[in-house]
Amino acid sequence: MTANWQDLKPRVLSGLAMIAIGAAAIQAGGVWWQVLIAVISGGMVWELVCMVDTGRTKSQYILAAATGLCLLVAINIPPSFALPLLLLPSMLGFTRMERGGVTYAVTTMMITLAGYSMMALRGDFGLTWMLWLVCVVVATDVMGYFAGKSLGGPKVWPRVSPKKTWSGTIGGWIGAAVVGAIWAGWTVEGAGLIGISIAVSMASQIGDMAESTIKRRAGVKDSSNLIPGHGGLMDRFDGMLGGAVFLVIAGQIVGFPPGV
Template structure:
């Protein structure tokens, strides 16, 4: 098998497992979805600490556990309480990091804000919009993966992410626009949803590149080895992180999503 495709089998198998678990919890919503988001958020913070400062093993467990707890509790609290609570793990961890404290503080805040945005999207706007967000991020990644290996061409940012190409990047935008046009038929958003989907796709790619930059700085290939073929949860959900944070911010500006 070509080196370009050697990671395809474990990537597909673990990807299918994640899709099954993800779809089940997204479908169920409520506490099940909140618990999944809390678990993922906590593990991503754990991975982040281990990457930035590998000697802080105890702190990684403590801060990851705190992040998981905060992420799970926040959707059940008034916003005036939830918002400062979401920033608490960043503040608590700053003084405990031997190095990478600023990166830890900012990225942890983004992780928890993204999780809070996803639970809010599912709780307030329903299953359809949550599936739209997930599918936009997934097709961006899948289209980029296959187009990048089949077409190749100029690299997107070789110094930070040597495998990413412009062909894969643009293919992700096109795939996202198609998802937007399909979902436009089922919502009141209209054809403009294609443009919003492309913006979400771009944000997911920025999240991917940001995580790649952290790994490059830390001298690691993957954020962890939790997921065969994908590395760690940060490796797998960095795109969702960027997309969710963008949706939280942009949604307040343009009043999006328009309704359940």
């Protein structure tokens, strides 16, 4: 196996494990899905604190636990009361961190909004649209990976993310469009879902770039080493983070998912 593809085997094996766990939780829904999202969100906050606050003591554990707990409570109370809870972990960071407070607060707000969005999407709109979001983000990542590795070419933002190419970026859009076309064929959304899917793909790539910026400033290659072949939770779910936050905002504009 050439050096260009040496990370493929651990990446595939870890990916299959994550797909199995994620698919089971999505299918089960309810508390199982909520707990999984809360754990992932808390884990991402743990990684975030470790990257931006070099003077931390136990802040990463306290803020991670607060994030998971706030999400679990927020999804089970009226939305008007859930909103303050979703912002509470960001506010707590200002009292716990010596460095990187603003980066932490903004990123954590995105994490909690994305986590709440995915919980609500599964709970309020069922399996169909949660699977659509996951497939769009996964297709963006997979098609982008293989197109970028195979075709190469000009870089998107070499100073921050030297491996990201325009061929991989466009490949991700194509993968998302295919997912949108498949879902459009058997849902009420029609062809417009292709455009929504491409937009979510772009948002997921922006989430990826945002995380790359944080890592660059922190001087680390991966957010952690929790997932073989993928790095950390933020490395794996940064795209889902961007896509889910975008869906919260843009969904109100285009009336998506159906019935929103």
